[in-house]
Amino acid sequence: MTMEAQADRIAWPEEAEVAERPRRRWLPFSPWHLVLFPLALIMLLPLVWMIVTSLETQAESLHFPPVLVPGSLHFGNYPSALRSAPFGRWFLNTFIVTSTVVVSNLLLCSLAGYAFARIRFFGRAATFMLLLATLMVPFQVVMIPTFLIVKKLGLFDSLPALIAPNLVSAFGIFMLRQFFRTLPVELEEAARIDGASRLGVLFKIVLPLSLPALATLAVIQFMWTWNDFLWPLIAVFSQRNFTLQLGLTVFQGSHDVFWPLVMAGNVMSMIPMLVLFFAAQRYFVRGIATTGLKG
Amino acid sequence: MAQVVLDHVTKVFDDQVMAVDDLTLTVGDGEFIILVGPSGCGKTTALRMLAGLEKVTSGRIAIDGRVINDVSPRDRDIAMVFQNYALYPHMTVFRNLAFGLRQRKVPSREIDRRVHEVSEILGLEDLLKRRPAQLSGGQRQRVAMGRALVREPKAFLLDEPLSNLDAKLRVQMRAELKRLHQRLGVTTIYVTHDQVEAMTLGDRIAVLSGGKLQQLGPPQDVYDHPVNVFVAGFIGSPPMNLLRANAVNGRITAGDLQLDIPGLADGDVVVGVRPEMLRPAGDGLPAVPFTVDVVEPLGDEIVVHGTVAGRLAGSGADDQIPTTGGGAELATVTARFDPQLRPTVGDRIPLRIRPEAVHLFDARTGEAIR
Numbered sequence: 001m002t003m004e005a006q007a008d009r010i011a012w013p014e015e016a017e018v019a020e021r022p023r024r025r026w027l028p029f030s031p032w033h034l035v036l037f038p039l040a041l042i043m044l045l046p047l048v049w050m051i052v053t054s055l056e057t058q059a060e061s062l063h064f065p066p067v068l069v070p071g072s073l074h075f076g077n078y079p080s081a082l083r084s085a086p087f088g089r090w091f092l093n094t095f096i097v098t099s100t101v102v103v104s105n106l107l108l109c110s111l112a113g114y115a116f117a118r119i120r121f122f123g124r125a126a127t128f129m130l131l132l133a134t135l136m137v138p139f140q141v142v143m144i145p146t147f148l149i150v151k152k153l154g155l156f157d158s159l160p161a162l163i164a165p166n167l168v169s170a171f172g173i174f175m176l177r178q179f180f181r182t183l184p185v186e187l188e189e190a191a192r193i194d195g196a197s198r199l200g201v202l203f204k205i206v207l208p209l210s211l212p213a214l215a216t217l218a219v220i221q222f223m224w225t226w227n228d229f230l231w232p233l234i235a236v237f238s239q240r241n242f243t244l245q246l247g248l249t250v251f252q253g254s255h256d257v258f259w260p261l262v263m264a265g266n267v268m269s270m271i272p273m274l275v276l277f278f279a280a281q282r283y284f285v286r287g288i289a290t291t292g293l294k295g
Numbered sequence: 296m297a298q299v300v301l302d303h304v305t306k307v308f309d310d311q312v313m314a315v316d317d318l319t320l321t322v323g324d325g326e327f328i329i330l331v332g333p334s335g336c337g338k339t340t341a342l343r344m345l346a347g348l349e350k351v352t353s354g355r356i357a358i359d360g361r362v363i364n365d366v367s368p369r370d371r372d373i374a375m376v377f378q379n380y381a382l383y384p385h386m387t388v389f390r391n392l393a394f395g396l397r398q399r400k401v402p403s404r405e406i407d408r409r410v411h412e413v414s415e416i417l418g419l420e421d422l423l424k425r426r427p428a429q430l431s432g433g434q435r436q437r438v439a440m441g442r443a444l445v446r447e448p449k450a451f452l453l454d455e456p457l458s459n460l461d462a463k464l465r466v467q468m469r470a471e472l473k474r475l476h477q478r479l480g481v482t483t484i485y486v487t488h489d490q491v492e493a494m495t496l497g498d499r500i501a502v503l504s505g506g507k508l509q510q511l512g513p514p515q516d517v518y519d520h521p522v523n524v525f526v527a528g529f530i531g532s533p534p535m536n537l538l539r540a541n542a543v544n545g546r547i548t549a550g551d552l553q554l555d556i557p558g559l560a561d562g563d564v565v566v567g568v569r570p571e572m573l574r575p576a577g578d579g580l581p582a583v584p585f586t587v588d589v590v591e592p593l594g595d596e597i598v599v600h601g602t603v604a605g606r607l608a609g610s611g612a613d614d615q616i617p618t619t620g621g622g623a624e625l626a627t628v629t630a631r632f633d634p635q636l637r638p639t640v641g642d643r644i645p646l647r648i649r650p651e652a653v654h655l656f657d658a659r660t661g662e663a664i665r
Contacts, residue, residue: 186378189346190383192348192367193368193369194369194395194446195399
């Protein structure tokens, strides 16, 4: 080995130190953003288009290629949309249906999910498998039987027809059960020794520790119900029982569609969902990202 | 405070695993009793049955004469401290302490009084507004103790409460626990696998193995007179040295060790010697040569591991069973020496063993002979 080669060897640890230093940033942000930013734009485009269309004239909305910068802003489309259809009524209907469904899901899925997670009972595994199996069945398959049941119950063309089939969801039970199982069981045992009943344990210990999961479930259920179109289309018939999604189709006549009004209605129907999403976002992200809290 | 009785209590899991096998134990009013044994010996299961967290397969559990087999945990009037403390993470220390009282509809003024009294005893006053996540391990442990104390239950159940603490804190909390018990005198059942805790804390210790009660008695009695080879090997740190030996005409031979025990029946025996009973022999006395392999200076004493001629006998406290001990010609033994004597690895030290310091066990049954 030559002297030079030996010198190289001696220098080696220093080089390693240099190599381990953080690389110099050649961008003020992560390179991933170069990919994510265009993707985000693509995702945002329909939203922007919807908002823009809601402020255009009918002529602009039908123009091709689409006009993304309208000549003037027609905020008047919003009051016109509200005037031309019983939006207030539909909004209220949707709100009643959605909030009832969300609250009952939180309650009933918690109860069922807790039973599946913690209480040993005969046939638990089999029942749970059956429940999971129902998740694989698409709505279109059970649509007609559900309709027949609702009709037999005398609920056809009423708000309860929109609520009853969705009071509890297999997905919600499954999700909460999975979350409950990640909570340390000693907390529940400690509470039972401290004097809490089973329900007391659920409401005072388990649910307060499950806020991320509950918020996630609330948001998901809210979105599903708020945006649901197919079931309301089947289950209600009169305009006074319409939900927003159903009501928006009123603007789609057989000959022409007045897009600015449709989009104005759409924008308005989205607002509650956006508000809820942002309010619950903190929990929502945590609910997806974490498996549980450790005491 | 109360007397706790376990009467022929058995627990079988899933019709197969015998976790607790016919355990009978009476814990006197105000007594501090330790259930000790290796992991899987059934000590935690026994405690959980007492708490009502596991159903009893057969037998009876009674507190103050009232059978509580089918009484729910909340109605047993006992408190339990869990190994991982199980503090409610979403509640402040105050609410953690008050939870049990609130469940029992104790008036809030009374709750206030009791929480403050207990937090004073345990030095938690400044922490009442914190959440468990903002506490250190030792503080959490004290809150867990406080949550049990504040209820003023008939009995305390503690499941390895110190095992999550670092060594220094553990010693400190051990003393604190003992002081607390002396002050309050609550019937306490304490589960541990740490035999230092067992020796230091309990009025009596119950040694369990394989779900069975092996020995019950005051710690020093159990240490001095282990009833079988398992207890001999389990209690004591470092554990008792156990060698396979043969008795013929009142003379025991185990490798180089020869002892005269008059009146001993012939047959295979296990010889047990505590590490502190192994002393370097003076000149001219009969001795067993001991080769040093590992030296562990502890300051006040030196623990020396090494080998002597002979065959090791398992106690069951480790992974061997009594009658099929190691077959090697050299047996590993442990001795505790004075730090003055500075042994080094490879030294050959003659050891003296006095016949009266020796425990003898039947090699077949593992029972103590004397």
